Structures are given as C-alpha cells and as structure tokens.
Amino acid sequence: MASACMIIQRSITTSCVCHGKRNFRKFLLYNKRGTKKFKEQQAIKPHPQIPIDRRGVRLTGYYLGEKWIEVPEMIPEIIVPSLEGFNLKPYVAYHISEVQQSEFTPKDLFDAVYSKKITDDFRNKKLAEDGSPLNPSENEKLTAEEAKLLAGKTGCDLFGD
Numbered sequence: 001m002a003s004a005c006m007i008i009q010r011s012i013t014t015s016c017v018c019h020g021k022r023n024f025r026k027f028l029l030y031n032k033r034g035t036k037k038f039k040e041q042q043a044i045k046p047h048p049q050i051p052i053d054r055r056g057v058r059l060t061g062y063y064l065g066e067k068w069i070e071v072p073e074m075i076p077e078i079i080v081p082s083l084e085g086f087n088l089k090p091y092v093a094y095h096i097s098e099v100q101q102s103e104f105t106p107k108d109l110f111d112a113v114y115s116k117k118i119t120d121d122f123r124n125k126k127l128a129e130d131g132s133p134l135n136p137s138e139n140e141k142l143t144a145e146e147a148k149l150l151a152g153k154t155g156c157d158l159f160g161d
Contacts, residue, residue: 113139 034042045066061070117137121127126134133140142150 058074060074061068063069117133121133121135128134
C-alpha cells in the first residue's frame, strides 16, 4: 500500500555536477592556489603550466635556459638622506595660505647671480674699457665648455644637449 502522506523536503547538495572536475586554467587565479611549500618551490623553479603573477614587480635578472642570472644593475637602490638635525617637519600643513610664484626666467637668474657684482664693479670703477671685470670671480673665469661640463654634472637640471 502506498503512503498517503507525502512530505516534500528541500535539500542542498555540496557536490557539483562535475564532481569537482574543473578546468582551472580557464580561471586566472594568480598566486592564490597551493600551499606555502608549493609557492616556495614555485619561486625556485616555476612550473610551466602555472603562471606566476608579477603585477607591478620587475624582475632583477633573466633566465638563460633553466639558469637564473641576477643582474646587480637591475636591483633598485633606495637612497635616503640623513635627516639628523633637520628642523622642518616631514609634512605640509593643509591650513597654509596658497603661494603664488611667477615663472623663474633667465633674467631672474642673471639678477640673482651676477647683477650685484656687476653694479659693485661699475660703482667702484673695477671694469676694463671693454666692460670685462678687472677682478673676475670664479664663475666669470669659466669658459663656455667648462661651464657646460659643470652644468652637466650629477644633480643638475640639464639632461641633454
């Protein structure tokens, strides 16, 4: 005899239709799968089937066949100056008034470096008949080639010819 009472139940299954067989190469899950030991082995010798995600990281060498060659010039150097005895604070306050500064022109540079000496030489009559100084400073003794070499040294703003 058939049961007259039918009870309808909902159930949730935890197994997939494919029973766990998935093509994980289709899903790009960089550096998310594997144990810590697997990832350490992956860093020594990468598996050809599993790509290593290098987003934002540059290599510091190259592979020559299966051998890794480290290039010291490709390792970034971080140069931090010593701030010992530095009086300013390492931040800028937001509650400061806005500073308006005009463009720094070659005339401004000339006025800042040479104009005071030229006017002093003119007042004290220390100029030759052609207008050259009788007692030139170190900057005035330079030739054009020497000045260009000094301007091209490390720390200057001149980056080309």
